[in-house]
Amino acid sequence: MANPSILILAGDGIGPEVMAEVKKIISWYGDKRGLVFDVSEDLVGGAAYDVHGKPLADETMAKAQEVDAVLLGAVGGPKYDNLDFSVKPERGLLRLRKEMDLFSNLRPAQCFDALADFSSLKKDVVAGLDIMIVRELTSGVYFGTPRGIFEENGERVGINTQRYTESEIERVARSAFELAKRRGNKVCSMEKANVMESGILWREVVQRIHDEEYPEVELSHMYADNGAMQLVRWPKQFDVIVTDNLFGDILSDCAAMLTGSLGMLPSASLGAPMENGRPKAMYEPVHGSAPDIAGQGKANPIACILSFAMALRYSFDQGDEATRLEKAIEKVLADGVRTADLMGPEGGTAVSTVEMGAKIIEALDASL
Ligand code: NAI
Ligand code: MG
Numbered sequence: 001m002a003n004p005s006i007l008i009l010a011g012d013g014i015g016p017e018v019m020a021e022v023k024k025i026i027s028w029y030g031d032k033r034g035l036v037f038d039v040s041e042d043l044v045g046g047a048a049y050d051v052h053g054k055p056l057a058d059e060t061m062a063k064a065q066e067v068d069a070v071l072l073g074a075v076g077g078p079k080y081d082n083l084d085f086s087v088k089p090e091r092g093l094l095r096l097r098k099e100m101d102l103f104s105n106l107r108p109a110q111c112f113d114a115l116a117d118f119s120s121l122k123k124d125v126v127a128g129l130d131i132m133i134v135r136e137l138t139s140g141v142y143f144g145t146p147r148g149i150f151e152e153n154g155e156r157v158g159i160n161t162q163r164y165t166e167s168e169i170e171r172v173a174r175s176a177f178e179l180a181k182r183r184g185n186k187v188c189s190m191e192k193a194n195v196m197e198s199g200i201l202w203r204e205v206v207q208r209i210h211d212e213e214y215p216e217v218e219l220s221h222m223y224a225d226n227g228a229m230q231l232v233r234w235p236k237q238f239d240v241i242v243t244d245n246l247f248g249d250i251l252s253d254c255a256a257m258l259t260g261s262l263g264m265l266p267s268a269s270l271g272a273p274m275e276n277g278r279p280k281a282m283y284e285p286v287h288g289s290a291p292d293i294a295g296q297g298k299a300n301p302i303a304c305i306l307s308f309a310m311a312l313r314y315s316f317d318q319g320d321e322a323t324r325l326e327k328a329i330e331k332v333l334a335d336g337v338r339t340a341d342l343m344g345p346e347g348g349t350a351v352s353t354v355e356m357g358a359k360i361i362e363a364l365d366a367s368l
Helices: 015-031 046-051 057-066 089-099 113-118 166-181 197-213 224-233 247-256 302-314 319-334 353-364
Strands: 005-010 037-041 068-072 104-110 128-134 144-154 155-161 188-191 218-223 240-243 264-275 279-285
Touching: 005 046, 005 057, 015 068, 015 302, 015 319, 015 353, 037 057, 037 319, 046 089, 057 089, 057 247, 068 089, 068 113, 068 166, 068 302, 104 166, 104 247, 104 302, 113 319, 128 247, 144 240, 144 247, 166 188, 166 240, 188 224, 188 247, 197 218, 197 240, 224 240, 224 247, 240 247, 264 302, 302 319, 302 353
Parallel strands: 005 037, 005 068, 068 279, 128 240, 188 218, 188 240
Antiparallel strands: 104 128, 104 264, 144 155, 264 279
16 A cells, blocks of 8 residues: 655745654654655745745645645745735635635644643643644635625625535534544534524534434533633633634634643644545644744744644544654653743743754654
């Protein structure tokens, strides 16, 4: 059988810096665990614009459709801020999500014990936290029509439309229930069924998919505004949260910050299964290209490395190896190794991007 394939799109700013450390870890898995990947690389974002005059070449898009997983760094930067909207670096990312139809966005909020002091919440509220927010990514109010700014009764009116079809809700609900089965077996669905018809349909459909296909998973429903409060009050009550595009955008950012730095946050975006049974998939850190620290060797590579761990788990069925990588990171943090973004006000000596990567490889070696 052919080796599983990965397309690396490192992008701009710190993207290539953090991705360099991921590449070393991919090689480690080939050398030490016999997990050999066919890795190819291409351009996205400003880096692609510089060469092709657009943020994602058609050939790159075609490659992304064929591989088992895309690993993306970050796109954007001040150099591209004044470009026309149609060729902005972010458009490359949006095109990938749209054409691969990546409808299920997985955003874990996981607190490494060594960083529990770093949270803005009390230590016992976040220590050991491990929740997963599943955000619907390809529909809802960001895509629904009618949309636009119109003239009405002599004044302008801005319109966006929250719109969900049953099948759109069904597929993201299934993805949440499947995840829950591999985790804590608990799903909380969030909408505003009290004031929105799309929320009424959402609740109905999630409940039906549960009753018909996943009765063994514990399901609860919560209004999204209460969900926001509960996330900050006692986040450990949750395992998997499933919600729409807009609420998911906000709730996942809120949940993410429970655990500390942007430099620690991975994500996965999954679509429908391909012929080989693997889902269409793209993995990327939540952070951007961080122009303020780009080129200085200061970036924390952990968000991007944890994104690769998600690829091991969700694309390549290597959950044990994903756990090995997460444990290696935990070990390094417990040893007090910190990039600059993980330093508290008391200061200390920060390691570089490359040093952090090397420490994680050392910990991987020690795990054998
Ligand atoms: P950002 O995430 O790039 O940076 C926000 C702050 O967090 C900065 O101070 C940065 O230094 C820090 N930071 C981010 N990642 C870090 C890491 N791995 N290690 C240490 N510190 C880290 O967001 P910002 O500044 O709003 O946007 C910068 C550029 O990135 C813009 O062009 C924006 O459009 C783009 N962007 C791209 C995203 C993507 O590719 N998915 C997501 C967000 C922004
Ligand atoms: Mg957001």
